[in-house]
Amino acid sequence: MLQLMAKNWWALALRGVAAVLFGILALLWPGLTLDVLILVFGAYALVDGIFAIVAAVRAAGRHGRWGALLVEGIVSIVAGVIAVVAPLAAALGFFLLFVAWTILTGVLEIVAAVKLRREIKGEWLLILSGILSILLGIFLAAYPGIGIVTMVWCIGVYAILFGIMMLVLAFRVRKLAPA
Numbered sequence: 001m002l003q004l005m006a007k008n009w010w011a012l013a014l015r016g017v018a019a020v021l022f023g024i025l026a027l028l029w030p031g032l033t034l035d036v037l038i039l040v041f042g043a044y045a046l047v048d049g050i051f052a053i054v055a056a057v058r059a060a061g062r063h064g065r066w067g068a069l070l071v072e073g074i075v076s077i078v079a080g081v082i083a084v085v086a087p088l089a090a091a092l093g094f095f096l097l098f099v100a101w102t103i104l105t106g107v108l109e110i111v112a113a114v115k116l117r118r119e120i121k122g123e124w125l126l127i128l129s130g131i132l133s134i135l136l137g138i139f140l141a142a143y144p145g146i147g148i149v150t151m152v153w154c155i156g157v158y159a160i161l162f163g164i165m166m167l168v169l170a171f172r173v174r175k176l177a178p179a
Contacts, residue, residue, distance in 0.1 A: 004059050005120075006177035011051045012170035018047050019163030026156030030149045037152060038094045042083025044159075045101070049076030065115055068108045075104055095144065098155070099137045106133030122172045129165040132158060 005012070022044045026037070052073030059066035079101050083094060109130030113123040136158045140151065 003176075003178070004055075004062055004064050005116075006173045006175075008055060008058060009170045009174035009177060011055055012166050012173065015048055015051050016163040016166030016168075016170060018044055019159045019166060021163075023156040023159030023161075023163060026152050026159065030152045030156075037155075038083045038087045041094070041098065041155075042080045042087075045076045045080035045083065047080075049073045049078075049080060052076060065112075068111050068115075072105060072108045075101060095140070095151075099141045101137075102133045102140075102158070103137035106130040106135075106137065109133065120173065120176070122169065125165045125169045125172075129162055129169075132161055132165075 022040060025040060050073070052069050054073075056066040056069035056073055059069060079097050082097065107130065109126050113126035113130065116126070117123045136154060140146075140154065146154075
């Protein structure tokens with residue numbers, strides 16, 4: 001799996017760049033209406049899901065571990081499709097969906113890091129990313145009345161931190177790619 005990640009380091013980097021861009025937009029325009037935020041999240045979740053599924057398919061082709069990546073990709077794509085197809089109807093569902101998505105993504109990232117711990121140095125970045133995802137989901141579930149602007153800021157900060165960690169991980173595994 002390490003060789004596959006090293007060979008496809010660019011996919012991790014693209015996930016990181018997409019997350020950072022999403023986070024910056026959320027911080028720059030906190031007054032976004034909820035339906036626009038849902039559409040932006042939907043686009044991000046679709047892109048993230050597609051890259052996770054591509055990574056899973058490539059891992060399966062090389063008899064690597066692919067299950068967690070596939071589940072993460074499917075969950076992200078389902079979340080993205082719901083957000084894009086029914087943004088107004090998804091207003092309440094968005095909040096619950098986002099909470100569930102962050103927690104599930106965090107758990108799957110920790111699982112992947114534990115499985116990679118013998119193959120890669122710096123797996124703690126993936127673990128930290130997973131912990132941040134879980135903590136954000138728990139925080140938002142515990143305080144649903146924090147207001148949309150605060151929620152947008154929390155999501156923006158989370159996305160930037162997640163993106164930076166994915167970029168660092170991408171460039172670390174890139175060094176391990178065969179010449």
